[in-house]
Amino acid sequence: MRFMVIVKASADTEAGVMPSTEMLTAMGKFNEEMASAGVIQAGEGLHPTSKGARIKFAGGDPVVTDGPFAVTNDLVAGFWLIEVASKDEAIAWMKRAPFDGGAEIEIRQVFSAEDFGEALTPELREQEDRLRRQSASL
Amino acid sequence: MRFMMLMIPAGYETAAPGTVPDDVERFAAMMEYNKALLEAGVLITCDGLHPPSMGARVSFPSGGPVVTDGPFAEAKEVLGGYWMIDVASREAAIEWASKCPASADEVIEIRQVQEINDFPADVQALTDGYDVMQTTAQRLG
Numbered sequence: 001m002r003f004m005v006i007v008k009a010s011a012d013t014e015a016g017v018m019p020s021t022e023m024l025t026a027m028g029k030f031n032e033e034m035a036s037a038g039v040i041q042a043g044e045g046l047h048p049t050s051k052g053a054r055i056k057f058a059g060g061d062p063v064v065t066d067g068p069f070a071v072t073n074d075l076v077a078g079f080w081l082i083e084v085a086s087k088d089e090a091i092a093w094m095k096r097a098p099f100d101g102g103a104e105i106e107i108r109q110v111f112s113a114e115d116f117g118e119a120l121t122p123e124l125r126e127q128e129d130r131l132r133r134q135s136a137s138l
Numbered sequence: 139m140r141f142m143m144l145m146i147p148a149g150y151e152t153a154a155p156g157t158v159p160d161d162v163e164r165f166a167a168m169m170e171y172n173k174a175l176l177e178a179g180v181l182i183t184c185d186g187l188h189p190p191s192m193g194a195r196v197s198f199p200s201g202g203p204v205v206t207d208g209p210f211a212e213a214k215e216v217l218g219g220y221w222m223i224d225v226a227s228r229e230a231a232i233e234w235a236s237k238c239p240a241s242a243d244e245v246i247e248i249r250q251v252q253e254i255n256d257f258p259a260d261v262q263a264l265t266d267g268y269d270v271m272q273t274t275a276q277r278l279g
Contacts, residue, residue, distance in 0.1 A: 055240075097198075104197045109187065116158055135176055135182065
């Protein structure tokens with residue numbers, strides 16, 4: 001099963017504050033552990049929303065708004081993609097992440113083709129399979 | 139330049155476990171969009187996410203990690219999925235996002251992905267010892 005682990009933004013991440021050397025070192029070790037266990041598929045940080053934009057689809061032309069956006073509990077600072085046997089295993093791994101203080105992560109299961117049900121017609125399923133094969137594999 | 143296009147569907151924060159897309163036409167339109175991204179050579183990867191009611195959160199107060207199962211009552215916006223694309227500029231990313239067959243209650247947030255080179259030299263030096271970061275960057279880049 002694949003999971004996206006969303007690392008929530010904070011005032012610090014939005015301000016571009018670099019984590020401490022200790023934190024970066026600990027995080028590097030944690031990433032290596034996940035890699036050795038064959039769990040990690042990807043791990044990325046995102047630049048603050050001040051470099052970002054939002055597009056609203058109001059029914060007419062899409063409306064673009066430049067960041068920054070309010071630091072709520074819903075902004076994303078980074079993420080991992082992991083592959084594990086169960087949600088419990090995902091949680092067990094993530095409890096070991098060397099976060100401190102007010103950090104929060106959210107674990108979300110990724111849709112696999114089997115999960116989509118009837119909306120994924122045989123034709124679309126074939127297209128989806130082709131997409132998976134042809135896009136860069138993580 | 140790599141960008142994430144984060145799909146934020148209004149109302150997904152209260153979607154029940156097991157919610158799946160049920161609009162075949164819309165689903166097919168989204169698949170066509172994914173195909174267009176792929177054929178243009180800009181798609182790195184994309185995924186849909188099961189709703190937060192099937193997820194969990196982990197926070198890290200001083201006493202040790204605390205796990206909370208979804209749903210999360212106070213969430214106002216949640217991710218429904220994402221694309222990672224590789225394009226020449228922020229404007230190109232915005233242009234691609236604007237072509238998404240999204241519905242009126244959806245918002246796409248564009249975020250530039252941090253590359254190793256974006257970090258100060260001393261931070262880059264820290265990551266030199268860690269194969270996984272180089273390999274991941276190579277695989278994705």
